[in-house]
Amino acid sequence: MHRAAARAFCVTEVAAFSFNKLVIFGVGLIGGSLARALRERGAFSDNVDGEKRVIGVGRTTKSSARALELGVVDATAAPDDDASLRDALSNADIVLLAAPVAQTQALLERIAPFLAPGTIVTDAGSTKSDVVAAARAALGERVRQFVPGHPIAGRESSGVDAALPDLYVNRNVVLCALPENPRESVETIAAMWRATGAAVHAMSPEQHDRVFASVSHLPHVLSFALVEQILNSPDAALKFSFAAGGFRDFTRIAASSPEMWRDVCVANRAALLDEIDDYTAVLARLRAAIDAGDGAALEAVFARSREARSAWQDRAANTAAVRTSSDDSPAK
Amino acid sequence: MHRAAARAFCVTEVAAFSFNKLVIFGVGLIGGSLARALRERGAFSDNVDGEKRVIGVGRTTKSSARALELGVVDATAAPDDDASLRDALSNADIVLLAAPVAQTQALLERIAPFLAPGTIVTDAGSTKSDVVAAARAALGERVRQFVPGHPIAGRESSGVDAALPDLYVNRNVVLCALPENPRESVETIAAMWRATGAAVHAMSPEQHDRVFASVSHLPHVLSFALVEQILNSPDAALKFSFAAGGFRDFTRIAASSPEMWRDVCVANRAALLDEIDDYTAVLARLRAAIDAGDGAALEAVFARSREARSAWQDRAANTAAVRTSSDDSPAK
Numbered sequence: 001m002h003r004a005a006a007r008a009f010c011v012t013e014v015a016a017f018s019f020n021k022l023v024i025f026g027v028g029l030i031g032g033s034l035a036r037a038l039r040e041r042g043a044f045s046d047n048v049d050g051e052k053r054v055i056g057v058g059r060t061t062k063s064s065a066r067a068l069e070l071g072v073v074d075a076t077a078a079p080d081d082d083a084s085l086r087d088a089l090s091n092a093d094i095v096l097l098a099a100p101v102a103q104t105q106a107l108l109e110r111i112a113p114f115l116a117p118g119t120i121v122t123d124a125g126s127t128k129s130d131v132v133a134a135a136r137a138a139l140g141e142r143v144r145q146f147v148p149g150h151p152i153a154g155r156e157s158s159g160v161d162a163a164l165p166d167l168y169v170n171r172n173v174v175l176c177a178l179p180e181n182p183r184e185s186v187e188t189i190a191a192m193w194r195a196t197g198a199a200v201h202a203m204s205p206e207q208h209d210r211v212f213a214s215v216s217h218l219p220h221v222l223s224f225a226l227v228e229q230i231l232n233s234p235d236a237a238l239k240f241s242f243a244a245g246g247f248r249d250f251t252r253i254a255a256s257s258p259e260m261w262r263d264v265c266v267a268n269r270a271a272l273l274d275e276i277d278d279y280t281a282v283l284a285r286l287r288a289a290i291d292a293g294d295g296a297a298l299e300a301v302f303a304r305s306r307e308a309r310s311a312w313q314d315r316a317a318n319t320a321a322v323r324t325s326s327d328d329s330p331a332k
Numbered sequence: 333m334h335r336a337a338a339r340a341f342c343v344t345e346v347a348a349f350s351f352n353k354l355v356i357f358g359v360g361l362i363g364g365s366l367a368r369a370l371r372e373r374g375a376f377s378d379n380v381d382g383e384k385r386v387i388g389v390g391r392t393t394k395s396s397a398r399a400l401e402l403g404v405v406d407a408t409a410a411p412d413d414d415a416s417l418r419d420a421l422s423n424a425d426i427v428l429l430a431a432p433v434a435q436t437q438a439l440l441e442r443i444a445p446f447l448a449p450g451t452i453v454t455d456a457g458s459t460k461s462d463v464v465a466a467a468r469a470a471l472g473e474r475v476r477q478f479v480p481g482h483p484i485a486g487r488e489s490s491g492v493d494a495a496l497p498d499l500y501v502n503r504n505v506v507l508c509a510l511p512e513n514p515r516e517s518v519e520t521i522a523a524m525w526r527a528t529g530a531a532v533h534a535m536s537p538e539q540h541d542r543v544f545a546s547v548s549h550l551p552h553v554l555s556f557a558l559v560e561q562i563l564n565s566p567d568a569a570l571k572f573s574f575a576a577g578g579f580r581d582f583t584r585i586a587a588s589s590p591e592m593w594r595d596v597c598v599a600n601r602a603a604l605l606d607e608i609d610d611y612t613a614v615l616a617r618l619r620a621a622i623d624a625g626d627g628a629a630l631e632a633v634f635a636r637s638r639e640a641r642s643a644w645q646d647r648a649a650n651t652a653a654v655r656t657s658s659d660d661s662p663a664k
Contacts, residue, residue: 269622306589
């Protein structure tokens with residue numbers, strides 16, 4: 001783990017976090033929930049100087065306008081208008097990129113000319129190695145101002161209307177601090193996320209991408225694949241009409257955004273291919289056991305899986321209570 | 333579709349169903365819920381003659397005793413005691429096998445010597461081709477008394493304590509009537525399930541096994557396989573600690589009974605192997621698209637899957653309202 005990251009997590013007083021100006025690129029569920037959480041938790045309370053505090057920069061005028069209408073942002077800026085963007089970014093404490101990861105490099109190139117030296121940029125992308133590469137390409141040595149991040153929060157619903165002030169309470173946020181990041185910058189981003197109720201963890205970008213390829217990206221691919229398989233079968237309608245609870249749970253994530261998951265699959269290609277290959281090997285072993293009628297081998301795998309899944313469920317249920325005091329400890 | 337099955341579904345008056353004596357082998361969630369549903373819906377109400385109405389025959393004395401204690405059954409019988417079994421089966425209208433499918437042949441062989449000509453036997457097994465083969469082997473020409481069935485109801489919880497009187501309301505029950513079954517016998521079993529609030533459908537055993545291999549058995553294998561893969565990886569603990577909503581939904585069914593799913597996999601081997609092979613081919617195509625960075629191909633599959641999954645969800649949400657009046661029509 002990078003030294004900068006390992007030293008980064010010493011801000012424990014949530015109330016200590018306050019700032020003047022946050023600029024959010026992509027005011028949807030993730031960015032909108034951050035703004036609402038900080039607002040409700042008083043992160044702006046002792047910094048009254050009349051300036052607009054949260055600026056939303058949307059891909060479309062419509063989404064920004066909606067964020068303004070809902071009071072999620074105090075003002076909006078147009079990403080393709082130099083003056084508007086310069087004004088938005090001047091004196092910004094923090095810039096959050098909450099747009100699809102494939103847009104990271106283009107967004108950072110757009111921001112770079114207007115980026116003040118004291119501003120910290122972070123992101124909310126589901127993949128990190130590609131985001132770091134994009135940031136290095138776009139920012140050069142100013143990559144020191146970019147602290148890569150990933151809040152782990154549900155994305156079945158999307159858009160700023162779905163934004164919630166408590167979306168991040170007891171959720172995990174992973175920061176993949178760069179060797180170039182000043183310790184104080186990482187601390188500031190960690191403190192921002194803690195102020196939303198989240199627990200902050202440190203990983204390298206590679207470790208992050210391996211972990212999420214396994215527990216998030218692969219399950220999405222597998223879920224999409226099952227629906228695709230049924231659609232391609234001759235008796236698809238009959239099969240769908242008898243699909244019940246197991247199918248419902250297994251395929252819930254197949255209702256996720258095709259664009260987002262296309263980008264994730266491409267962005268995290270290497271780690272995801274490794275996981276698909278490992279998974280295919282496990283499935284082939286189960287297939288062989290079924291073919292051989294080897295009930296004992298099947299039962300051993302199923303029992304082991306059930307035990308691990310149940311233990312995970314129990315830990316997850318207990319995490320809310322435990323997390324406040326101890327969840328950051330691995331990063332210390 | 334068999335002629336007997338196609339003619340079988342003309343009993344529409346729930347109130348018309350009543351009977352004297354039901355014997356349930358395996359009083360767990362499935363058998364216990366049937367007993368409770370029939371009791372609450374008054375299926376016994378106009379047949380008062382002092383006889384015990386529901387007899388539970390458990391694998392263990394303990395489970396039968398618990399069913400008796402809860403009032404789910406009126407009496408219990410010991411499966412390895414000839415006198416007890418003869419007494420339980422005498423004058424029985426219906427016998428339900430709600431034990432693991434692998435026990436079907438042994439159970440029917442045990443029952444056969446005490447089976448009155450007027451008794452109808454049915455089952456609740458998740459697979460049907462193997463159950464039909466077991467019934468033919470155990471009963472010979474008396475297989476005419478055996479009407480294969482499969483109530484599609486959740487099984488994450490199990491045991492008679494989890495039994496609910498409304499478990500089958502708006503659920504599907506598939507009957508795979510045999511050519512040998514008298515029309516009246518199939519009608520009686522269909523009426524029994526309708527009296528619980530379920531919708532009854534007809535399929536051949538082969539069709540049933542193909543459909544459920546696809547929408548139920550395969551997803552279970554895939555879910556168990558994902559947990560197994562993570563367990564086998566060097567950073568399993570880290571992965572589990574960052575698993576979130578997608579993992580939770582995808583692996584909910586990996587908490588299912590290892591014994592039951594071992595039996596299902598072996599019992600439905602042929603259909604399940606076909607599904608695993610089809611699935612592996614779909615996954616290999618997605619892998620190739622990811623490897624090639626073919627975002628358009630991935631997005632097309634993901635978008636198609638999402639649309640189908642969302643349409644399924646919408647239909648499922650509407651089914652409760654629709655089902656009462658029209659869900660049986662395909663079988664008429």
